[in-house]
Amino acid sequence: MDPSEDTPPADRSMFRRTLVRVMIVQVVALALLWLLQARYGG
């Protein structure tokens, strides 16, 4: 069974867009934590 055969192209494209958004949110979250450490971490 190849799951990619059951996934329509629109779904795959939506997933890719969501993936990019997830990664952006993670980078922002890690950057904020880094900022907190750099500014107040001593």
Added chain:
Amino acid sequence: MGTINWIIVLAYLTYVVVDGVRRSKGTKEIEGYFLANRSLPWWAVGLSVMATQLSAVTMIGTTGQGATDGIRFVQFYFGLPLAMVILGVTLVPFLHGAKVFTAYEYLERRFDPKTRSLTAFLFLVLRALSCGTILAAPAVVFSAMFHWSLPVSVAIIGIPTVIYTMVGGVQAVTWADVKQMVLIVGALVAVVVVLLVKMPVHPGAALHIAGATGRLKAFDFTFTLKEDYTFWSGILGGTFLMLSYFGTDQSQVQRYLTARSVNEARSSLLISAYWKIPLQALILLVGVLVFVFYQFEAPPLLFNPAQEAKVEAARGAEYTALQQRYADAFADREAAARALAAAVDPQAKATAEAAFQTREAEVGSIRTDALDMVTEVTGESSKDVNYIMPRFVLDQLPVGLSGLFIAAVMAAAMSSIAAELNSLSTVSVIDLYRRWIRPEASDHHFLTVSKIATAVWGFLACFVATYAARLGSLIEVVNLFGSFFYGSILGVFLLAMIKSARPVGAFFGLIAGMTAVGAVAHFAPEVTFLWYNVIGALVVVGVGMALSWMVPQRSARA
């Protein structure tokens, strides 16, 4: 705790049970009971996934960890977003597309019945014990805080959970999870607001005080196998752990099998990818802010009132003297904290920071003496860290809000326990009872057996909770025991996605993976548990593929 607070807690418990029973009306067959007929929206499934992972330990233990150790624990979750994305393109389409009830059912289709049965059996043992310990953690804390007996404490959380899970099935579990998640986040945000309002210094100064003690250090780039929480153990070990937990543990897999489509199942997991790190950082920051708050408000020497009473009874004079030293050290530290908050230029700040660190070390040393006294008197580890947040909530939060927070702790416990009971019932009925004992029985029969199984697992969890709490260290043993198997089970699912992998490779690869992890734990105990998942998964895939290549050649010769 006050009548209004108890009314809030009671109202919450009643609502969860009544709503769960109401949800049972649409559950007439086994697919509805276990998978909600694969009809749930992605956002509800996603919140259920998060609620299942967020237990009462997170609400009381992790906030306490934030207060004593800072936010470095957040690194544990650094691999989670990546794991969710990997699962979204690998296991989720396989499992959802296969229209199975359990992850282990898929393994029989791909490999053989014995691989399915072994993984299902491991899941049942691990989850039954872990369900008991998840229930035990808040029950022990409530027992000490409210002077309830432990069985009563276990029953107050356990019985409503068993009722709504048994009657309502996965529909009740998921929709209760959604509301419980809202309650948990709402309570955490409310606590942050109260902390900021009651803090006598501005937020920037509060962060400077926390930072001076190293509590805002979120990143540790040291590469070592001996430290639990570093950037690398989070990214590498954490990714494998999260892949194992979200990809192969039925308590999580069952959440997204209820989604309407593969795409909705993927999207539900991405909610955790979006929010887990920010939420975990918030939970730890709550603890850090509680630490700063207690720079200006005298904290108890021991946060656990039950243990404090025992120490006072056994060594009253010695404890009173220690309390006096603590009060003096606190006064000095408070003055140092205020000086640090008021310092403006860098030179004054550095001097004030050094003075504050000295005072903080003195306070810490006296608390260590008190904790040692607890160990000597009671003969058990104090675990005082788990009582910091409950004590703060009961002593410092306004009426109504403390009731809301206690209800949120119960919600966190119940959401995790309910999902685990539901999945334990599913695996025992689908992978064992229907597979080996009564394959031809009617749907109505399986539905009845499923409800009975949920009740049996629920009462077993209550029993384990009472027993585990008395043993204390069993909780750590169970967590360690779990990490022996997680990576190896993930390895079997990774093999399932490799076309040339054979059943013999999967079964013996699994055994080899568990053996390898056991050997590492025995001969190299300094290696921390996060790496067990990497070792287990890689050994299973390596041994599994080697056997898969060897066995067909032998068969061909024969």
